[in-house]
Amino acid sequence: MVNKFHIDQQTLKDIHIAASIDGSVFGIFDQTVTEGGQQILRNLFYSPLGEVDLIEQRHAKIKRLIPFININFSFDRLGLKDLQLYISNHHTEGVIVFNFLNLFRLNTPEYFYKKRHIIEVCEVLIKTRAFVMQCLAQTEDLVMLTIRDKIEKCLQNFFKSQLYKISMLKVNTFNIDYYDRMIRKYLAEDLIDIFNFIYEVDAYLSIAKVAVHQSFCFPSVYSKGQSGSIEIKGLYHIFHKSPVKNDVLMTKSKKIWFLTGANMAGKSTIIKTISIAVYLTHIGFPVPAYSLKTDVLDGLFTSVNLFDDIELGYSHFYSEAIRLKTILDQLDKKSNALIILDELFKGTNHNDASQAILEVIKYLSEIDGPSVIISSHITDLYQDLKSMPSIEFIKLDIEKDVNGLPIFTYKVTKGVAEERLGMWLLNKSGVFDSCKRLIS
Template structure:
């Protein structure tokens, strides 16, 4: 099972309802339960390549079929309430149920409202069963891979066993005779209540998958391909990688081979290191959800999990400094690596909570230990460019995000990934550009 934890979900903005949250981005659902189905997808990455492909195929089919649902939030809320009406007295058969309804004067004028609710609900459930059956049957008849829709079709056939197709058609499009209304109210709320709830669950799944397909189309995303670990030595390859939440984003390529499974990214602040690492993590994560990814092409092996350290906060309540929080995080990563071999680990500005010498030595030692773990991928960023001279270049890929300067000493951030080590030191440049020292000098002069 693909492992992901709360820190990683937070780093990737996975389940936030904000403008830059992944859940919000993929949520084009029309029902409340459809929305929370997408949420559950984010908390439960898939367990195998086969499960991933099955979800991918269903999303692709729904995208191309341009499915238009005959239900919305309000209809499904009403139907859920209908199923939750006060429990009916137990009836051994439909005839005794019918007699109980008559004896209770259920169909008198005084019970007009609940009678209308029952009539409308029975009609709508019959319509939804017909719609779902026809949609899934049509998908399977296409003769193309439709993934999890195959299983949905089998489930619907099983759940609707014993229901009369002609009667369902009649009550979904015509005024229902009294006897038929009581019969199907008895079936839907008594005999087959659990089956009806299961049919609703399939509708919510379709709502969730269709919502994902809308994002897939609108942003021209792609579905990654997966290979088994013992096939090529290319562990992860992403072409045209871009961030979903940046207008006119710069696209980059990532390629991680087994012999160089450690990726060391250098550069000053503001060059885009954190954004790039978050985008890589997002692609790996979405791929293992069976979702489309923001890239033009992606090929990857199936990993056991993803752990990131991008926006690690101090733990004030526990009394932990930032550095001690980093230490605990690295400890968790180490423990995980002892149990799971095929991990993706992303460390942004490792050990920034301590002094330069400690950060230098700790990062170098960490990389040296990672060199012995050839089944996982390690992304490490640092502004300590001096580390590059001590790193084993045969095992570590060196990259940075390019900046450009002109004669006026202005700097342009290209956000373009290139091989090598960053040369720029932008701290003093930024302080001078903002004229901070000049301001402080003028204050000191006035004080004298």
């Protein structure tokens, strides 16, 4: 049975995989120059994989194009789409007969568009041939050899020599119907193959460029249960221009992270960073890190950006409870999915939240399978949780300057955060000054 990687729409929304006001992870990788390439990239991006060999096959397709990222690969985005429609509109049968009445169509829209399409098809063939020949000069690639032969076959129908220049292409009223029929009938299948080649190269070349220019790594992925761990070196958030890099290690024996940190310490950022890395790993894309090693997971589920549901009459706390149930109901008993819960049960009072978190963690610690990251401000739970062997206490480290003021390092380390910065942040924001202005 094929193993699948499960993810739901809430998770995709939580970690900005799809478009959002903060940008999207897809947008980082989308450097495509054609609509067809963008569509292939989108299909890859929203098709996570649950098998090691499929992930490695996708790696291979991306790595194959890395040597060619600096070779010119530019096409008219709308022009290609128009040409594909022209080629796909198959030529009807009929004998081509010239008569002098044909001379009168020289200024008709039909003649103009037909001539333009013929010339543009040849331009695409010449441009694609140039790219393929430069690639083949570096390495012998069977796919590119096949495409080169198809391009040569097509071009030889328009040019008498192998000196392929548009200036040497003479399209006129005497041959325009012949060329039109050649393209839309006899060469249509080869031309569609060539266009599909352009689109696929466009998609994978886009990923390859990002991998090289941003120094992303290709994860090492193992079969389910082989290592029982997620190990990431030098992980950073894909949206940050000057990111802080962190090392992450989750093991089977320490499968639950209890993550603490003061306001603005970076808890939400690190959990989104880990989530994005796991997702990219399972679509076979490179990851913003020095290295990543993990077993293939069953899925990724997050609870980060939840709100009250007025229509259903759900409070924030009840929405959190329903979200957690929804996540758990998507797992089977042998699942090794990663579950991430940000500020769990923040929609209720301190005592209720403490009791609820403690009970949930007790149950999760008894489930043999999923890894869990729970971020929380409720640090006094440490006393109740420290006896549970499966829990790793992780905090976002904060240092102090010479004046005793906090320095946010955004680095994860073992331990429980003890800093209390709420009042300091309120003072820093100027909210009390605004209150005083209204009083005076």
